[in-house]
Amino acid sequence: MVDFAQPENAFKPGLPGAAEPACRVVPKYSDQGEREGDWLEISMGPQHPSTHGVFRMDLVLEGETVIRLKPVFGYLHRNHEKIAEQTTYLSSMPYTDRLDYFCSMTNNWAYALAVEKLAGLQVPERAEYIRIITAELTRLQNHACLMGFLMQDLGAMGTPLMYAFREREKILDLFEALSGARMMCNYMRFGGCRIDLPPGWLEQTRRLVADFPRFLDEFEALLTGNEIVMARLQGVGALSRELAINAGISGPMLRASGVNYDIRKVDQYGIYNRFEFRVPLGAHGDCYDRFMLRLLEMRESLRILEPALKDIPSGPIIDARAKLRNFKPRPGEAYGRIEAPKGELGFYLVSDGSANPYRYRVRPPSLINLTILEDLCLGQKVADVVIILGSVDIVLGEVDR
Amino acid sequence: MDQALISELKRQGVITIGLETLYNWGRSNSIWPLGFGLACCAIEMIAASMARFDLARFGAEVFRPSPRQADLMIVAGTVTKKMAPQVVRLYNQMPEPKYVIAMGACAISGGPFKQGYNVLKGVDRFLPVDVHIPGCPPRPEALIHALMTLQRIISGQKLTGPDRPRHLRTDAPAEYPVPTHGAHDLEPARNSSLWRPLKITREA
Amino acid sequence: METLPQLKTRLAAAFPKARLEIVPNGSPGNPDSLWVDAASGLKVAGFLKNDAALQLDFLSNVTGLDWLDKTVTEKVRVKREFKGQEIEVDEILEKIVPGYLEVVYHFYSTPLRHGPLVLRMRTENRTDRTHLPSLVPLYRSAEFQEREIYDLYGVIFDGHPDLRRLLMWEGFADHPMRKDYCEPDDYEYEPTPHGALLEKARRHYPREAAHG
Numbered sequence: 001m002v003d004f005a006q007p008e009n010a011f012k013p014g015l016p017g018a019a020e021p022a023c024r025v026v027p028k029y030s031d032q033g034e035r036e037g038d039w040l041e042i043s044m045g046p047q048h049p050s051t052h053g054v055f056r057m058d059l060v061l062e063g064e065t066v067i068r069l070k071p072v073f074g075y076l077h078r079n080h081e082k083i084a085e086q087t088t089y090l091s092s093m094p095y096t097d098r099l100d101y102f103c104s105m106t107n108n109w110a111y112a113l114a115v116e117k118l119a120g121l122q123v124p125e126r127a128e129y130i131r132i133i134t135a136e137l138t139r140l141q142n143h144a145c146l147m148g149f150l151m152q153d154l155g156a157m158g159t160p161l162m163y164a165f166r167e168r169e170k171i172l173d174l175f176e177a178l179s180g181a182r183m184m185c186n187y188m189r190f191g192g193c194r195i196d197l198p199p200g201w202l203e204q205t206r207r208l209v210a211d212f213p214r215f216l217d218e219f220e221a222l223l224t225g226n227e228i229v230m231a232r233l234q235g236v237g238a239l240s241r242e243l244a245i246n247a248g249i250s251g252p253m254l255r256a257s258g259v260n261y262d263i264r265k266v267d268q269y270g271i272y273n274r275f276e277f278r279v280p281l282g283a284h285g286d287c288y289d290r291f292m293l294r295l296l297e298m299r300e301s302l303r304i305l306e307p308a309l310k311d312i313p314s315g316p317i318i319d320a321r322a323k324l325r326n327f328k329p330r331p332g333e334a335y336g337r338i339e340a341p342k343g344e345l346g347f348y349l350v351s352d353g354s355a356n357p358y359r360y361r362v363r364p365p366s367l368i369n370l371t372i373l374e375d376l377c378l379g380q381k382v383a384d385v386v387i388i389l390g391s392v393d394i395v396l397g398e399v400d401r
Numbered sequence: 402m403d404q405a406l407i408s409e410l411k412r413q414g415v416i417t418i419g420l421e422t423l424y425n426w427g428r429s430n431s432i433w434p435l436g437f438g439l440a441c442c443a444i445e446m447i448a449a450s451m452a453r454f455d456l457a458r459f460g461a462e463v464f465r466p467s468p469r470q471a472d473l474m475i476v477a478g479t480v481t482k483k484m485a486p487q488v489v490r491l492y493n494q495m496p497e498p499k500y501v502i503a504m505g506a507c508a509i510s511g512g513p514f515k516q517g518y519n520v521l522k523g524v525d526r527f528l529p530v531d532v533h534i535p536g537c538p539p540r541p542e543a544l545i546h547a548l549m550t551l552q553r554i555i556s557g558q559k560l561t562g563p564d565r566p567r568h569l570r571t572d573a574p575a576e577y578p579v580p581t582h583g584a585h586d587l588e589p590a591r592n593s594s595l596w597r598p599l600k601i602t603r604e605a
Numbered sequence: 606m607e608t609l610p611q612l613k614t615r616l617a618a619a620f621p622k623a624r625l626e627i628v629p630n631g632s633p634g635n636p637d638s639l640w641v642d643a644a645s646g647l648k649v650a651g652f653l654k655n656d657a658a659l660q661l662d663f664l665s666n667v668t669g670l671d672w673l674d675k676t677v678t679e680k681v682r683v684k685r686e687f688k689g690q691e692i693e694v695d696e697i698l699e700k701i702v703p704g705y706l707e708v709v710y711h712f713y714s715t716p717l718r719h720g721p722l723v724l725r726m727r728t729e730n731r732t733d734r735t736h737l738p739s740l741v742p743l744y745r746s747a748e749f750q751e752r753e754i755y756d757l758y759g760v761i762f763d764g765h766p767d768l769r770r771l772l773m774w775e776g777f778a779d780h781p782m783r784k785d786y787c788e789p790d791d792y793e794y795e796p797t798p799h800g801a802l803l804e805k806a807r808r809h810y811p812r813e814a815a816h817g
Contacts, residue, residue: 046487049436049466053443054484073749074772075484076440079517082782086516086801095513101441101538118632165451183441183538245662245715248746261663261715332632335666335711335721348668348709351632363666363711371748397440400481400772483774511792516802518781518788519773584778586789599793 028062039067042382046075050153050386053396057373057385064381069374073367076400084360089115089190089327092360097184099362100398102142105134105175106340108188113269114336114347119329121191121319128271129312130193133205134178134185135338136301136308140212141168142341143252143294144219146393150291151223153390154232160223167215170208177201190327192318202309209305216298224292233288237376237388240285247371251343252297253392256282256289263339275304287391294393328355342366342393362401366394421560428472428498429555432548435471436464437491440478442505442538449541456541461548468494473551475544476528479507479514480521482587486579489527493576497568500555502547503530506537513537526591527577606719607658609637619652620645628725638709638723646726647738647764653712653722654743661712661722664744669754670707671731671783677702704731706760710740710747728760731783739765757782 026039045056054075060068080099084092096111097104109131116123123131148164172182177198179185187194223229239249244257254261262279264272280296282289331353337346343365350359369392377385407417418426438446450456450464465471468491480488492501503524506512511522524530531554532547539547558566567573577595580587607615613625616639623645628638641649653661679698684691706728713720728735739762740747751762752771759780762768770777779786794806 046484047437047468047491054439074519074770074774075481075487076479077481077483077519077772078440078479078514079519079781080514082518083514083516098441098513101444117635120633161447162452165448166453169448169451169453182540183444243745246745247748248664248744250665259715261718266718330631330633332630332635333638334632334635335723337665344665346666346711348666348711350670359668359670361666361668367749368746371745483772515792516788518786522792582774582776584776586791590789590791 026060037062044385045072051389052149052394055389055394055396055399057389059382059385061382064383066377066380066382066385069377069385071370071373073400076396078397078401080401081360081362085357088355089329089357090324092357093188094184094186097186098397099364099401100340100342100345100366100395101183102145102395103138103341104183104185105131105138105187106338106345108185109135109270110336110338110340110345111347112188112190113338114334114349115190115329117336118332118334118349118351119190119327121322123192123270123319124316125271125313126315127192127317129308130197130317131188131270132272132275132308133305133312134175134187136305137171137174137205139301139341140298141171142393143298144168144215146294146390147219147223147291150387150390151229153386154229160219163215163219167212174201174205174208177204189318189322189324191322192316194318196317202312205305206309209302209309212302213299216295220295224295229291230288232384232387233291233391234286235284236287236380236384237391238284238286239372239376243372243375244285248368249343249372250365250369251339251341251393252293253290253343253369255279256293257285258282263337263344267337269336269338272304275307277301277303287387290391290393326355328353333359337363340365342395342398343369345398362398364398364401366392366396366398367400370394370399422556424560425556425558429552430460432459432461432473432500432551432555433463433465433471434461434473434475435468435491435495436466437468437474438477439480439484439488440505440507442477442508445538445541446475446477446504446544449544454541454545456545456548459545459548459552468492469496471495472498473500473502474528475502475504476508476524476530477504479512480524481519482521483519483582485521485524485527485587486581488524489577489579492528493579497575498566499568500531500551501528502532502534502544502551504534504544504547505539506535509533509535521587523596526596527580529577529595606714606717606722609639612659612722613639616641616649616652620648623649625649636721636723638725640725640727643726643728643737646724647740647743650710650724650740650743653724659722660714660717661720663713663715663720664710664740664746665713665721666709666711667740667747667750667754668709668711669758669760669782670709671758672704672707673784674704674731675702676700705729706731706735706758708737708754708760735759736761736763738763739768741765756780759783 024041026041028036028039030036040061042059044059045051046054056072058070059066080095096107099107144164144167148161151160175185176182179187239257241257241259244254258281260281277300280293282293329351331351333350335348337344345365346363348361349357352358376388410417450462456462474492503509508524511520514520515522532550534543534547536543609627616625624642626640628640630637653659677700679700681696681698682693683696685694708726710724711721726737737760739751751765754760755768756770756772757780790809798806
């Protein structure tokens with residue numbers, strides 16, 4: 001880190017306020033007090049084409065090299081937790097859709113899991129299967145889109161993202177047939193799911209799962225061996241194993257650093273213990289590993305989906321003891337977490353016995369995965385900051401909540 | 402010009418058209434939006450510009466990262482109080498003629514997050530909105546519909562006379578004051594020249 | 606993982622000065638938590654991280670909680686003089702239990718794959734003595750989460766390298782996640798408010814409220 005405690009170095013560690021210019025030149029002095037050149041202070045965001053939403057980074061550059069980076073949050077702070085404390089348990093379910101708006105199904109599941117832990121509800125087997133199918137479909141479309149956006153950050157405007165969105169639309173069609181909404185599914189309930197599968201849905205999903213490897217092969221053939229992709233991604237933004245664990249990094253980012261920690265395997269929530277799948281691990285922890293890891297995870301998701309679609313039993317889809325109205329869990333607390341596509345998504349609920357949660361906390365993987373953004377970017381070129389941020393995979397709805 | 406003459410010329414392969422119609426036709430079919438996503442609706446905005454919905458059919462696929470090159474601001478998502486000054490500043494930086502689409506319930510009124518302490522209850526408190534799209538989030542088709550509504554508004558504009566659009570008038574403001582962050586709320590909390598609280602009358 | 610009472614005994618032996626207490630969890634099947642006083646919080650967290658049997662190296666979640674002052678009624682038997690005689694009567698005493706801010710930590714172990722261990726720390730009150738030790742020297746994952754709690758609850762984390770507001774803007778005066786926070790009254794209410802919203806709507810439309 002650069003020491004900024006020099007007398008003439010007049011800028012404070014705080015924010016350059018909204019009214020100040022987005023760019024500022026700060027004179028740089030040597031230890032002897034001689035002027036050595038300039039630092040450039042840039043406010044990147046909140047409106048920037050590559051910050052994936054209203055995210056802002058305050059950068060200090062020496063030439064093109066990043067010597068300081070402070071992320072600034074809160075431009076999408078929508079008071080999700082406060083609103084959830086003022087409303088009933090069930091009314092918070094649609095709000096969870098809007099946390100990570102790419103993955104509403106997994107958000108629903110994490111919240112439902114926490115409430116089920118709190119109230120001691122059981123989930124029928126068919127509902128467990130539906131949950132796994134929808135969650136893995138969500139993982140497929142999230143990772144596909146992430147790679148599309150990452151390629152867009154690299155400068156491949158359009159094409160990879162178009163391919164990813166083409167596949168995403170097919171999955172969204174399934175979600176729409178299931179829940180009535182493309183993105184904001186609001187599908188899961190405490191102790192099960194809201195509505196049973198429509199006729200023909202499983203058949204259509206099987207067809208999608210059978211076709212999906214073709215898209216992956218195509219994507220892989222286009223991108224993984226691509227010279228530009230390798231040159232820009234390999235060796236950029238390497239994250240060490242120790243720092244990853246210490247900084248609470250979770251999800252594909254943690255595993256890209258070589259830590260074998262997949263909550264689907266560790267907690268075995270739902271019925272993940274019935275499925276055989278491998279956990280891909282990275283060796284270098286750089287952007288390329290994070291990129292490849294998601295590609296491999298999509299193949300593993302398909303390995304879960306195939307037997308799940310085959311073995312799904314018939315039966316009820318919601319616990320008969322689950323109450324939708326007048327739902328008041330006993331005073332206590334519960335922490336439920338799942339392996340969301342972005343990482344460990346957890347919900348911590350404190351009940352005081354009333355109809356509203358006393359405390360409703362979301363453990364946002366996107367926010368905590370950004371903890372090490374500065375460590376990854378220091379010493380890199382400013383153009384690589386965009387790629388590192390893209391490989392972290394953030395969604396601002398979840399970062400700021 | 403005589404209507405019969407126009408149709409006669411058209412039959413001969415000559416299209417005659419008024420300058421106003423031509424000008425509006427050109428403007429309405431080359432609306433460049435600002436690539437500016439705030440929240441969930443931005444993903445549907447991206448989806449609208451992707452292969453399936455193909456916003457390019459209506460001449461509006463050129464998402465510009467810079468407000469200086471954009472004609473249309475699609476306020477796609479929740480405007481928080483922390484973000485509101487930047488949204489107004491971006492609007493001020495856009496060149497005239499410029500338009501605003503408020504996409505989704507949040508941009509219209511705060512939507513599901515209306516009770517939030519950091520949520521602006523509708524972007525029309527600070528900006529003049531031309532088209533509102535309800536929905537949470539609106540489907541890409543709804544965005545296309547809003548765009549076509551905007552195109553209809555633009556094609557119907559008169560270039561002269563008292564009804565001429567804002568960018569042809571000198572008395573209408575092209576920029577709006579940027580709010581600042583106060584100790585508890587935005588200061589001012591709304592632009593009173595643009596927006597006044599609705600009077601709610603309730604039956605007894 | 607060892608049980609919480611076992612861990613408490615071990616911790617008490619390792620840190621004789623630390624005040625430890627098991628906070629029972631009323632929800633069945635969910636783990637109890639361990640309360641530790643603020644002065645020895647950092648040392649206890651270091652023990653949890655480095656102990657060979659625990660290896661809780663993954664601080665997953667840091668949560669702020671606000672507990673308001675509450676009035677507790679208590680029945681006490683007191684002696685009173687009544688007509689020259691001393692008799693015992695019941696008296697109802699009202700006691701104000703001061704509120705506090707609480708921070709809850711969820712620890713997991715990546716090598717041993719166990720968890721969660723729930724640790725709690727409490728501030729002395731809600732107003733001026735809201736200091737807690739920061740766990741950032743041990744766990745980087747606390748960095749943004751503690752900043753968020755400082756922002757939304759007003760807990761001051763001593764030893765945090767960069768304690769600024771995370772979500773709200775600089776210059777914002779309140780701590781909005783506190784239970785007694787009043788948000789600015791800046792929106793209209795739907796025609797049929799109910800519950801807590803009705804109270805707010807009444808304050809918002811005083812003239813209509815006066816007419817019932």
